[in-house]
Amino acid sequence: TRSTRPQRLLRAVQKKAIKGDPQSVISTIDYFCRHSEWAMNVGDEKGAILDSVVCEVSPSTALELGTYCGYSTVRIARLLPPGTKLITLEFNPDYAAVARQIIEYSGLQDKICLVEGASGDLIPKMQELFGIKTFDFVFLDHWKDRYLPDIKLLEECQLLRKGSILLADNVICPGTPDYLEYVRNSPRYESKYFKSHLEYTKVEDGLEKSVFLG
Numbered sequence: 001t002r003s004t005r006p007q008r009l010l011r012a013v014q015k016k017a018i019k020g021d022p023q024s025v026i027s028t029i030d031y032f033c034r035h036s037e038w039a040m041n042v043g044d045e046k047g048a049i050l051d052s053v054v055c056e057v058s059p060s061t062a063l064e065l066g067t068y069c070g071y072s073t074v075r076i077a078r079l080l081p082p083g084t085k086l087i088t089l090e091f092n093p094d095y096a097a098v099a100r101q102i103i104e105y106s107g108l109q110d111k112i113c114l115v116e117g118a119s120g121d122l123i124p125k126m127q128e129l130f131g132i133k134t135f136d137f138v139f140l141d142h143w144k145d146r147y148l149p150d151i152k153l154l155e156e157c158q159l160l161r162k163g164s165i166l167l168a169d170n171v172i173c174p175g176t177p178d179y180l181e182y183v184r185n186s187p188r189y190e191s192k193y194f195k196s197h198l199e200y201t202k203v204e205d206g207l208e209k210s211v212f213l214g
């Protein structure tokens, strides 16, 4: 049967990128998505904002909700100090299988733990599975209607601490209106919008950065 888009993206990485060079993996995916097939990676424009926030936070513990093909996983992990761990959750086993290969090709597998499953089931198990007390940084990029319930779950599970940073993709397109309303109006968050564009397009989108105030 016909290959899937993630499989074609993986083939491009294996053909064009330099093994063990995360930047070449990132550039290859961006080129493929601009010139061959659009795919829902955070992309180069929003990716630069993601990079600047990761560098500013320099997290010891980081969580990504929504791995897809591993593009943002590689973007984040390449900036993490040695000895830090990025936990990334993916619901779709086919996406996870491609992401594992792209992560391995980038050479960053020692900094990344990819877990397959639903955020609602896995978040309450973070302490027992990984010995995580709190997350310094959370990147939200999964089902847009799960952003709000999942940060409430992170709060309930005491996985956020004073100063934890949440960075949410797609707050305009596809959009996460209930999440935006919550983080922008709750006294427990200080929120800021970074205007950008939907990956590889001219459509408006942006990232919302929210600090948990405890």
Ligand SMILES: O=C(NCCCOCn1ccc2cnccc21)c1cc(-c2ccc(F)cc2)cc(O)c1O
Pocket: 040, 041, 042, 065, 066, 067, 068, 089, 090, 091, 092, 117, 118, 119, 120, 141, 142, 143, 144, 146, 169, 170, 173, 174, 198, 199
């Ligand atoms: O849908 C998107 N992402 C989500 C994937 C499933 O995630 C499911 N998923 C992944 C872990 C995980 C854990 N628990 C539950 C569900 C969980 C997504 C969609 C678009 C987009 C924009 C315009 C269009 F015309 C069409 C699509 C852009 C993006 O940047 C996105 O991120």
Ligand SMILES: [Mg+2]
Pocket: 040, 041, 042, 141, 169, 170
């Ligand atoms: Mg996204």
